[in-house]
Amino acid sequence: MSRIGKQPIPVPAGVTVDLKGQQITVKGTKGTLQRQIVDEIEVVLGDGVIEVKNREESTRVNAFRGMSRSLINNMVVGVAEGFKKVLVIEGVGYKASASGSKLTLNVGYSNPVDFEVPKEVAASVEGNNKIVLESIDKELVGLVAAKIRQIRKPEPYKGKGIRYEDEHIVRKVGKAGGA
Structure with a gap:
């Protein structure tokens, strides 16, 4: 199991996250970033938290889960702090x-x-x-x-x-x- 992928991503104040299908858009004080997420990964938006989940269990999808979580976290940190x-x-x-x-x-x-x-x-x-x-x-x-x-x-x-x-x-x- 991906240990990184399990961790929730905190969304700081001033950052908005928009999800349309597999396209995630993150807006903050420094700018806007977009990324297409792999189909096997499901992104769930909560209040102040983003969670990354698998649609199916396999080693390959688990690797994508950890990578997707890191990419989304980098987007959130980037638009907030750079x-x-x-x-x-x-x-x-x-x-x-x-x-x-x-x-x-x-x-x-x-x-x-x-x-x-x-x-x-x-x-x-x-x-x-x-x-x-x-x-x-x-x-x-x-x-x-x-x-x-x-x-x-x-x-x-x-x-x-x-x-x-x-x-x-x-x-x-x-x-x-x-x-």
Whole structure:
């Protein structure tokens, strides 16, 4: 049984949830999100609580139940509080700048790399080496952060590259020298 799927989702004040068939819409102070729920899953709206239930019992449907519950919870949290991902750029001469929806990264290539940020995500740069991504959609913020990190992954010898703020890079020892 899915332990995550069994937990009810609390709906904070100021958030409205609308259910039409398998289409769930969540509105809050920060915006609106929509998602199509799998047919095998039933979403029940109570007063201040959302419950996710199986229409049939199987391992596959149980997995969908836990996933659907997490997705709906992320929607509720997103429209109420929003999500934030911070990327750190490390390296001599490595820097970033943001103008509008374009992020310009100077990360050791011969030319700067221009990255187009989706309109649903707000990107800002703090002090040339911190990129802050904010949005109500957790999935989209994570995807954009992963694509930006992919431009110059952190390397294990000097730690240069783009990494998540809470990510720890395991360092390797370089050459042992002429022993």
